[in-house]
Amino acid sequence: MGTSFKTYLNKHTHPAPLAVFRIGFGVMMLLSIVRFWRNGWIETLYILPKFHFSYYGFAWIKPIGDYTYLIFALCGISAFLIAIGLKYRMAIIMFFLSFTYIELMDKTAYLNHYYFISVLSFLMIFLPANAYFSVDNLLKKKTYTAIPKWTIDSIKLLVGVVYIYAGLAKINSDWLFKAMPLKIWLPSKYDLPFIGNSFMQQEWFHYAMSWSGMIYDLIIPFLLITKRTRWFAFGLVVFFHVFTRVLFPIGMFPYIMIVTALIFFDSDFHLRILNVFRKLLKPFRVHSENFKKEFYNYKKQKLVVPIIIMFFAFQITFPFRYLLYPNELFWTEEGYRFSWRVMLMEKMGNTTFKIVDAETGQGFLVDNSDFLTSFQEKQMSFQSDFILEYAHYLGDHFKNQGHKNIQVFAESYVALNGRLSQPYIDTSTDLYKEKESFRPKNWILPFHDEIKGF
């Protein structure tokens, strides 16, 4: 480690930004869980389906019937504890575990946003977010006046990585030179007031949105970091995310990103926010004047810092794993997830399965709605790993029913970014014999086109 890095690690700063971040994060997560619950999605996404699509290697993580509600309850309670800063370390670990468990239960509902929350909450396990303005302070009669600066910077870095990778992913020929998929998405927003019937229908506007979206993602972290442009950048953040919220059904995510962006502001700003909270909490006024005041220092910084470094090394390299696969990323989606490829393509498919008796050659088609919810069927129809997993599920199902010599074939058509639907899966491959792995899937048919770029 160079001396400048060591000096950096020893730099301290006021803990207010991290405290505000902790409160904002906890509140947002609590609201997300409540909203998810109230929309009935626990039921429709995790309880009702007969079958769940698992991530490779995580097949052991499944919904646990009605007890699934308990996991959500646990997640919501820990979010609340995080917000008030009570037993913070335990709460954030509980949150990370329960939230991640929920996300791993069924990949049908995969969203980059959820992955972001998992990753962020993992990072927060190692941050002293309860050093200031927390119930833990009251219990210990101790508050901190400074924390290591790198703790706040690590959140900024993670947010920066997300934006920049999302921006890099937009540097591709479909996005920039065909305005795809915005050219498909925007005209369908015809019922928006003012802009629906005008801008949304114009081709130049689709291009303008594509390009500005790419530029926004790439430069916003730098504008937020720089003090002179910070307020302007924050205005952009609010505008951009609110605009995407109006256009697309993306739930809580825009608000989470807006709250997250506050971390870039100086401690004065956060102290003023905390003062507002203090006024609101006046009835419960606590005399914290005689609390012990200390600088927060890690007891095991030598252990924590390498973990953080490895965490970021992973975050920076993992999205590039797609380079290890030979075929078009958007088509095969090998290495597509967990890479901040957000709202990047319009892809739909239609996939039907045929169960064949290898000896007689006789077979029949499966009605997907007998086994999958319509949401699962939609997601399954254009993603090769879903198709394979489902094929095995069907094979096992019909084997248990007494069918013999089972082969499972898929006929699949997929349309990507305004290209005509074309065959996706080799119809002569018995998918029941194929195993899931990290190797390229040679039974995905060629794309017959090229999308240049990241």
Add this chain to the structure above:
Amino acid sequence: MIKNIALVFSLVFMMGCSSSDDSGAGGGGATDDFDRSALLTNLADNIIIPSYQDFGPKLTTLKGSIESFVATPNQSTLQTARRHWLIAYKAWQHVEMFNIGKAEALNEYHFFMNIYPVTISDIETGVSTGNYDLNTPNYHDAQGFPALDYLLYGVADDDAGIVAKFSSDANAQGYKDYLTDVINQMDNLTQQVITDWTTGYRDQFVNSSKNTATSSLNKFVNDFIFYYEKGLRANKIGIPAGVFSTTPLADKVEGYYNGEVSKELALEALNAVQDVFNGKAFSGSATGASFKTYLEYLKVDRNGQNLSAIINAQFNEARTKIQELNSNFSQQIITDNTKMTVAYDALQRAVVYLKVDMVQAFNISVDYVDADGD
């Protein structure tokens, strides 16, 4: 201070924008925009309502001839009833896909009109005991056109036997009652649907052109595709051809007891689907705003031609394949089922074009997916 005001302002803006309004009349207005209300108007005024107004009287005629048959069962009244059954059944092919509005509200009107194959035992038990309730789901497959098909063509081996069932049979009164109840049920439900369209629902349908899960435009697109996939492709061809089972099921064709019209009905249905797609008026050859013109407006060009041309070509190919079949699909399945599966494949390819390519181009908010996007 200014910064605080800015913060508050942006928060208010945030809240204001996030509460989207899903209801109310929409569509139309600006000059450069595709007028989806016009599409719905064309559908309602030139296709849906005229189709119903064609079907309704034909069903009433059938009702009259069935009443005559019941009053005086003989070869002549039987023939008249059969003739009107086929005329009404063909007209029905033009309305089955409109499962929206009253048709949907009546616990799925089409469930009471055309679920086949019929369950003979339900009908026979009902006839002999008088215990049946056509309003319950258990009797979906014991009423409607398929039940008439059985009662008018299949209840005995020959015409004399059929007439006997309604005259000299010990259960003659039971058969008469059942037949009468079936046609009354059909007529009653149909009149309700027609009345609803002509007394208010039409305006509601036409004005609900927003892109929301519950707008008539989105529901209609979903219903249209669902009918094509299930009612036409699967029920008429796929299921009897054994596509979804280990062996062909020749007795699952439409109009099984009649024994010679399954092809005629399937072609009628395909024409109806294609006419809706192209916005062609029910009476006459005029065309108006439709899925086809919407795809053209959106410039959905694929491989050098508009998607609407690709879809029409696929419908035409499917029609050619169906035309090559025996007029009785049961017979075709027994003699050469591969021709049936060829027709099925041609129909299936259009499912993909409609369900994947067209829906993607419209970017319809699909009714079934209720979760956040990325």
